[in-house]
Amino acid sequence: MVEQSASIEITSLVKRHGATLAVDHVSLTVRRGEFFSLLGPSGAGKTSVLRMIAGFETPDEGTIRIDGRSMETVPPNRRPVNLVFQSYALFPHLTVAENVAFGPRMQGAPRNEIASRVRVALDMVKLSSKEERVPAQLSGGEQQRVALARALVNRPAVLLLDEPLSALDQQLRQEMQVELKSIQERAACTFVCVTHHQEEALTMSDRVAVMDQGRVLQIGSPQNLYESPTSAFVARFIGISNELRGIVRRIDGERAVVQSPDLSGDLQITLPIHIPVREGNVVTLLLRPERLRLSTAAQGLNGEQSLAGSIDKVLYSGSDRRYMVRLGERVVWNVRVPNDEFGRNGLSRGDAINVRWQISDAVVLTE
Amino acid sequence: MKVSFPVRGTESPGRALSWWLLGPGLLWIGLLFFVPLCLVVVISFANRGTYGGIVWSFSLTNYLDLLHPLYARILGQSILLAAGTTLLCLVMGFPLAYYIARATPKHQGIWLLLVMIPFWTNFLVRTYAWMFILRTEGLLNTLLLKLGLIATPVELLYSNTAVVIGLVYGYLPFMVLPLFAALERVDRTLVEAAWDLYATRWSVFRRVILPLARPGVMAGCLLVFIPSLGAFLTPDLLGGARSMMIGNLIQHEFLVARDWPLGAAISCVLMLLVVGMMAWSLRAMTPLSRREHES
Numbered sequence: 260m261v262e263q264s265a266s267i268e269i270t271s272l273v274k275r276h277g278a279t280l281a282v283d284h285v286s287l288t289v290r291r292g293e294f295f296s297l298l299g300p301s302g303a304g305k306t307s308v309l310r311m312i313a314g315f316e317t318p319d320e321g322t323i324r325i326d327g328r329s330m331e332t333v334p335p336n337r338r339p340v341n342l343v344f345q346s347y348a349l350f351p352h353l354t355v356a357e358n359v360a361f362g363p364r365m366q367g368a369p370r371n372e373i374a375s376r377v378r379v380a381l382d383m384v385k386l387s388s389k390e391e392r393v394p395a396q397l398s399g400g401e402q403q404r405v406a407l408a409r410a411l412v413n414r415p416a417v418l419l420l421d422e423p424l425s426a427l428d429q430q431l432r433q434e435m436q437v438e439l440k441s442i443q444e445r446a447a448c449t450f451v452c453v454t455h456h457q458e459e460a461l462t463m464s465d466r467v468a469v470m471d472q473g474r475v476l477q478i479g480s481p482q483n484l485y486e487s488p489t490s491a492f493v494a495r496f497i498g499i500s501n502e503l504r505g506i507v508r509r510i511d512g513e514r515a516v517v518q519s520p521d522l523s524g525d526l527q528i529t530l531p532i533h534i535p536v537r538e539g540n541v542v543t544l545l546l547r548p549e550r551l552r553l554s555t556a557a558q559g560l561n562g563e564q565s566l567a568g569s570i571d572k573v574l575y576s577g578s579d580r581r582y583m584v585r586l587g588e589r590v591v592w593n594v595r596v597p598n599d600e601f602g603r604n605g606l607s608r609g610d611a612i613n614v615r616w617q618i619s620d621a622v623v624l625t626e
Numbered sequence: 627m628k629v630s631f632p633v634r635g636t637e638s639p640g641r642a643l644s645w646w647l648l649g650p651g652l653l654w655i656g657l658l659f660f661v662p663l664c665l666v667v668v669i670s671f672a673n674r675g676t677y678g679g680i681v682w683s684f685s686l687t688n689y690l691d692l693l694h695p696l697y698a699r700i701l702g703q704s705i706l707l708a709a710g711t712t713l714l715c716l717v718m719g720f721p722l723a724y725y726i727a728r729a730t731p732k733h734q735g736i737w738l739l740l741v742m743i744p745f746w747t748n749f750l751v752r753t754y755a756w757m758f759i760l761r762t763e764g765l766l767n768t769l770l771l772k773l774g775l776i777a778t779p780v781e782l783l784y785s786n787t788a789v790v791i792g793l794v795y796g797y798l799p800f801m802v803l804p805l806f807a808a809l810e811r812v813d814r815t816l817v818e819a820a821w822d823l824y825a826t827r828w829s830v831f832r833r834v835i836l837p838l839a840r841p842g843v844m845a846g847c848l849l850v851f852i853p854s855l856g857a858f859l860t861p862d863l864l865g866g867a868r869s870m871m872i873g874n875l876i877q878h879e880f881l882v883a884r885d886w887p888l889g890a891a892i893s894c895v896l897m898l899l900v901v902g903m904m905a906w907s908l909r910a911m912t913p914l915s916r917r918e919h920e921s
Contacts, residue, residue: 313822314822315818315821315822334821335818335821335822336821336822336823336824336825336826337824340822341822341823342818342819342822344815344818344819346813346815348813348815348816348818348819349819350816350819350820350834351816351838352837352838361820361823361825361833362823362824365820365823365824365825365826365829365833366824409823413823413824
């Protein structure tokens with residue numbers, strides 16, 4: 260199928276800034292028509308990757324191919340990609356319509372064709388009524404739409420977005436997340452988006468590459484990243500995560516007895532079959548707050564595991580309560596339960612409680 | 627509707643103080659600038675006495691005299707030389723200003739200092755230096771002869787070329803500085819955006835950098851054109867008898883011909899010309915600045 264073919268192929272890309280590796284052997288493939296995000300904290304190298312795809316920075320090593328064509332000697336004005344800048348970079352001396360018409364004009368499109376393409380692009384971002392304004396007369400959200408239209412009017416093979424929503428306020432940002440996704444579907448264009456905002460990446464993307472310190476740690480669908488992180492960094496960066504580190508003392512069939520210096524007793528965990536663990540290995544157990552249950556009963560149901568602890572802090576957040584449960588000297592877990600779980604007033608500080616979870620919900624990482 | 631606040635009481639001493647602070651400046655401009663200007667205008671309508679001096683009778687003869695082809699030619703030549711100087715300064719100053727604007731802040735300081743260093747030496751001295759360079763047995767001719775590029779010395783001094791060289795040399799910084807200020811404000815990502823949108827290097831310059839730098843171009847052109855038009859020292863020293871500009875004519879009428887009324891009339895025409903050009907260029911600049919201030 261067409262959707263499955265590669266739009267961008269990046270192989271072993273390296274970019275050095277002085278002695279530091281800004282981009283450290285990054286390889287990834289963006290499929291045609293998908294919404295792909297590069298997610299990571301600032302300084303992760305994601306913007307460098309984006310700028311190398313656009314052609315503003317030259318890779319020190321590695322190759323970038325767009326639609327099968329090597330981009331090595333192709334300058335930015337000849338690449339079949341367009342970039343939506345973080346600051347939008349709208350031309351202040353041109354009207355909205357002139358801004359959008361800039362690309363087609365530079366490509367030498369006929370006048371009447373430019374006019375109709377500009378109209379279509381402005382319709383797509385719902386800004387047709389403001390085409391005679393100059394950028395300074397528009398709100399931040401409108402400027403963002405103009406920047407999108409100015410890029411999409413060129414029908415690029417790939418649209419690159421650099422932190423597209425970071426300059427917008429919270430409410431507008433959530434609206435634009437939905438909007439951006441639907442624009443991408445309407446334009447049937449490959450989007451590559453750089454963001455440091457995990458919620459943004461998860462809601463909009465088909466696939467996400469999580470980056471840190473110049474390296475790609477994991478590539479996968481939002482669900483895949485959230486539910487099966489392959490590293491503690493990814494688990495932590497994508498949502499709140501509860502962790503427990505320990506050493507494998509004994510293997511007992513598919514169960515491992517893990518001793519954590521932070522807990523008083525041993526913990527028996529059932530290991531997923533695909534993770535090979537030996538005695539003496541250090542393992543990290545990861546659990547999402549909403550996968551945990553609180554119970555006063557010591558005995559769990561079949562297929563559940565539990566740890567005893569006490570309530571350390573209660574955070575009320577309307578529809579649910581977040582309990583911080585102290586399991587040991589240095590281990591406090593975050594548990595989210597519906598508001599009415601333990602009566603109107605819920606649990607309070609110091610109450611003894613058991614934390615339970617389904618064995619299959621735990622992610623076990625080995626080092 | 628007027629609402630008065632208790633703070634208002636403090637306003638009157640403040641206002642009185644501001645008048646006192648303005649006083650010296652106003653007095654200076656009034657006595658040394660405005661009054662002499664009025665005198666020049668009045669004298670331009672008077673008549674010349676038989677042995678110089680001014681006869682205080684109203685007439686338009688001075689202005690009618692200016693219609694003489696000789697004066698028109700000098701005025702036309704002055705405008706041409708000033709325009710040529712401005713154009714050369716723009717062509718030479720733009721790349722320099724662009725380069726400085728894109729340099730690192732530390733290097734910017736050094737470059738700007740280098741642009742301004744000539745001001746540390748007296749303009750007259752620097753113009754004499756140009757005479758030594760341009761003369762028939764001067765530096766330039768000697769060099770060209772030694773290199774075998776020319777067989778006989780070129781006559782450079784005492785020509786319009788020499789005047790333009792001197793003017794460009796003198797006024798180039800007035801072009802570079804406002805251009806630098808305008809170009810430094812041009813957001814670099816706009817250049818990248820244009821490049822990303824398929825613009826060639828020339829289109830980036832023509833469609834983005836130049837329009838955004840327009841206020842600086844206008845300011846630089848005015849700052850070069852106006853003093854060039856009124857220049858008299860440079861054409862006097864480098865142009866000699868062959869190249870007379872309107873500034874030399876005014877000087878000649880006042881000091882040599884002792885025809886103050888005619889000199890005053892020429893001055894008034896020159897002023898009107900300059901004011902007219904400023905008004906025109908300010909209007910040409912407004913659409914952009916108006917857009918910037920709206921919103």
